[in-house]
Amino acid sequence: MTVPISPRHDxxxxxxxxxxxxxxxxxLRVKLTMDGEYIVKAEPVLGYIHRMHEKMAxxxxxxxxxxxxxxxxxxxxxxxxxxWALVVEKAAGIEVPPRAEYIRVxxxxxxxxxxxxxxxxxxxxxxxxxxxxxxxxxxxEQVIDLLERVTGSRLTYSYMRFGGVLNDIDxxxxxxxxxxxxxxxxxxxxxxxxxVTSNIIFIKRVKDIGIITPEMCRxxxxxxxxxxxxxxxxxxxxxxPYSVYPHFDFDVPVFHECDxxxxxxxxxxxxxxxxxxxxQALDALPDGPIMAKVPKMLKPEAGYYYSAVETARGLLxxxxxxxxxxxxxxxxxxSPTFSNLSLFGEVTQGMLLADALAFLGSLDLxxxxxxx
Amino acid sequence: MERYEKTRSALSPLFPxxxxxxxxxxEESEADSSPQQRLxxxxxxxxxxxxxxxxxxxxxxxxxxxxxxxxxxxxFLESIAGVDWLEQGQLEIIYDFNLLGGDQCRVMVRTFVxxxxxxxxxxxxxxxxxxxxxxxxFDFYGLHFQGHxxxxxILLPEDADxxxxxxxxxx
Amino acid sequence: xxxxxxHALLYLVxxxxxxxxxxAYLGYCERKGAARxxxxxxxxxxxxxxxxxxxxxxxxxxxxQLLVPKGVDGIIFRAAPILAMVPAITSMAVIPFSGxxxxxxxxxxxxxxxxxxxxxxxxxxxxxxxxxxxxxLISSTRAVSQTLAYEIPMLFTVITVVLISGSLNxxxxxxxxxxxxxxxxxxxxxxxxxxxxxxxxxxFFICTIAETNRAPFDMAEAESELVAGFMxxxxxxxxxxxxxxxxxxxxxxACLTTVLFLGGWDCxxxxxxxxxxxxxxxxxxxxxxxxxxxxxxRTQIYKLLNLNWKILIPFSMVNLLITxxxxxxx
Numbered sequence: 001m002t003v004p005i006s007p008r009h010d011x012x013x014x015x016x017x018x019x020x021x022x023x024x025x026x027x028l029r030v031k032l033t034m035d036g037e038y039i040v041k042a043e044p045v046l047g048y049i050h051r052m053h054e055k056m057a058x059x060x061x062x063x064x065x066x067x068x069x070x071x072x073x074x075x076x077x078x079x080x081x082x083x084w085a086l087v088v089e090k091a092a093g094i095e096v097p098p099r100a101e102y103i104r105v106x107x108x109x110x111x112x113x114x115x116x117x118x119x120x121x122x123x124x125x126x127x128x129x130x131x132x133x134x135x136x137x138x139x140x141e142q143v144i145d146l147l148e149r150v151t152g153s154r155l156t157y158s159y160m161r162f163g164g165v166l167n168d169i170d171x172x173x174x175x176x177x178x179x180x181x182x183x184x185x186x187x188x189x190x191x192x193x194x195x196v197t198s199n200i201i202f203i204k205r206v207k208d209i210g211i212i213t214p215e216m217c218r219x220x221x222x223x224x225x226x227x228x229x230x231x232x233x234x235x236x237x238x239x240x241p242y243s244v245y246p247h248f249d250f251d252v253p254v255f256h257e258c259d260x261x262x263x264x265x266x267x268x269x270x271x272x273x274x275x276x277x278x279x280q281a282l283d284a285l286p287d288g289p290i291m292a293k294v295p296k297m298l299k300p301e302a303g304y305y306y307s308a309v310e311t312a313r314g315l316l317x318x319x320x321x322x323x324x325x326x327x328x329x330x331x332x333x334x335s336p337t338f339s340n341l342s343l344f345g346e347v348t349q350g351m352l353l354a355d356a357l358a359f360l361g362s363l364d365l366x367x368x369x370x371x372x
Numbered sequence: 373m374e375r376y377e378k379t380r381s382a383l384s385p386l387f388p389x390x391x392x393x394x395x396x397x398x399e400e401s402e403a404d405s406s407p408q409q410r411l412x413x414x415x416x417x418x419x420x421x422x423x424x425x426x427x428x429x430x431x432x433x434x435x436x437x438x439x440x441x442x443x444x445x446x447x448f449l450e451s452i453a454g455v456d457w458l459e460q461g462q463l464e465i466i467y468d469f470n471l472l473g474g475d476q477c478r479v480m481v482r483t484f485v486x487x488x489x490x491x492x493x494x495x496x497x498x499x500x501x502x503x504x505x506x507x508x509x510f511d512f513y514g515l516h517f518q519g520h521x522x523x524x525x526i527l528l529p530e531d532a533d534x535x536x537x538x539x540x541x542x543x
Numbered sequence: 544x545x546x547x548x549x550h551a552l553l554y555l556v557x558x559x560x561x562x563x564x565x566x567a568y569l570g571y572c573e574r575k576g577a578a579r580x581x582x583x584x585x586x587x588x589x590x591x592x593x594x595x596x597x598x599x600x601x602x603x604x605x606x607x608q609l610l611v612p613k614g615v616d617g618i619i620f621r622a623a624p625i626l627a628m629v630p631a632i633t634s635m636a637v638i639p640f641s642g643x644x645x646x647x648x649x650x651x652x653x654x655x656x657x658x659x660x661x662x663x664x665x666x667x668x669x670x671x672x673x674x675x676x677x678x679x680l681i682s683s684t685r686a687v688s689q690t691l692a693y694e695i696p697m698l699f700t701v702i703t704v705v706l707i708s709g710s711l712n713x714x715x716x717x718x719x720x721x722x723x724x725x726x727x728x729x730x731x732x733x734x735x736x737x738x739x740x741x742x743x744x745x746x747f748f749i750c751t752i753a754e755t756n757r758a759p760f761d762m763a764e765a766e767s768e769l770v771a772g773f774m775x776x777x778x779x780x781x782x783x784x785x786x787x788x789x790x791x792x793x794x795x796x797a798c799l800t801t802v803l804f805l806g807g808w809d810c811x812x813x814x815x816x817x818x819x820x821x822x823x824x825x826x827x828x829x830x831x832x833x834x835x836x837x838x839x840x841r842t843q844i845y846k847l848l849n850l851n852w853k854i855l856i857p858f859s860m861v862n863l864l865i866t867x868x869x870x871x872x873x
Contacts, residue, residue, distance in 0.1 A: 047527040128841025134581040221501035234473035306423030332453030354843045
């Protein structure tokens, strides 16, 4: 049992976790003040992969920023594509043809499954189980192959265009996606639930670890699966519907335990919901163009624009300020894990090092997205 | 009553001078390249066009009061963005507030300060989320958030002596 | 017992060869086993089915610089990897591989083995301490608290075996179990010992996993928490020796389990006993070690210690009591 204790003496030491450490999955550094194996104080230190995307946005045109979006959250790059396309379409008043909207939803949801699979693998790796990583990578490979067919790239997609998408999907892609869904549904109970979800060591490692109360979520602006694991029923796809999400029948998994197990269950069930969305979208895929008629050079009206999308990690907001020029005057990216990580210090106080790392894994961090 | 109506009526006592506009539509959200055009007040904006329901412009002194009202209404702080209006010699700070589920209501709170004296009060006492967002804005714009517990560089190196998102920043 | 110089030399070479081969090829078996469990093929390039991979690894490790970072305690830092190997190889001197293959039949060989096992812990402690690295320091403190704690239930279960056999000599203990699996300590029908001995075996097996620092109890190494634990600062053959020491400890643990509980070199049906039975048994046990490692996530240090102090120790004590009563009653 983890019994939070207060330091009994001043024999604490500082442990620099990162920026190169196997459990931070990137270049996050956490400055830990430790009392033995207990954490007295934890301060995340950010910025090791900061690339000033916001300045790059101001320097180029709207379209030129599209490839940048994929380089922030490299695990759910299509959602970042989508978010940028949505805010510019909102500013420039572009209507997207229905077929393009459906293709967007299909690819974004496939990408979400990919992201959750990789999170699942990495989280288990944090807990010291190596084998699940390779099972998840097997499935993930299928998604990447599918997306490579339509987008042309495997990880850092630049697939969305203002007013549509780059390539149309073909029969092979549709058949391949359906086959993938069948395969994943078959593997899910055996490779995922029998091996891991019902494993006693796993349950003991994640149950009642890293409690985030709903009130804390609100104070720190936590969104996404982390908030939904704390009993907050908030999903941008449902609560502020964008694109064609209202056309689909899907549930938002919410768990009230507030611990790492709840966050795990939320993500695992979200994969199932994403599969449902993809199936419905494939069934109802309309015919038609995949691009709207859009002027070569976009010059949106001056004004303030905001759009939010649900990425695999939470709410991604784009705050766009235009002054009628061909460049964005200001773009602020509100990335979900930047806020999700900010409560790390408060939650890990008095925690064991091993538990804190298991908790860090359950937050599902992608460092380039935090640092932007 | 729509949630944004409720929020607006909660906010309106803070702006007694009657600058709030009843108009719903584009001519108020048009904004403009000259940010000074709007006087403090609450304006209802068209959600489908701008992405937010309410556009609140306030003075830096009123910021704490506005945030306090929004906290009571159950909002959370989503992001803080700075904007450098070089020609007008002003810095703008945009706070985006949102609700975690339930009703839909996005509130954009804006305030302006002089570029020569960029000081605004901190919201960390009300929303802990503001901590990192304010540090980021300080990082990029040199905005000083008065009362912030640890206003240091967050994304840039500790020893950086520049604020890269200022429009007159030359690398 | 013959005591000519040739006898001693033969055993020295034989044990070193056995230890070296095991240390090298258990790494290979582990990689192949892990690969099978993970649905991939593992090493295939070097030699037939990758069989020369350990050789290639060895050459690579030996050709690398033995880096001694600034600020470490040089002597202890260099000595620790050697210390990891020595107790494991020494232990093999008293292990009876079969009725007539045993280097030295000591009267108190069980005691000697546990003394050496306790020494192996010092390699981790000293290596971690001398590295001057905080991860290594945490790792070595973990290793000590874990090893010390798990020795208690381990010794309690060994006492049950010693009570049954009435000897501290491994050879006598093995000879006592000859004649079919119903005479092995784990299934011993005589006096109804099978009622308690399978629990003893289970406790002993869990303890050996913990004592050898294997997953899911690899607290000292815990690569997602402590980078590489006590090995963080070691490269080249320093690291190689630690790895080999770890595998040798597993071999010794498997040998000990076989002798104490599985009848040593006895055939399950009591037909033709021989060293091959011994080898089959230890490799089945080692495979189980590998199987467990690649299936389970890691536990956490305090949960591990709680398992020991709150479950294993009380159970092993009660088990000892019942065994003693059974011997007295029948």
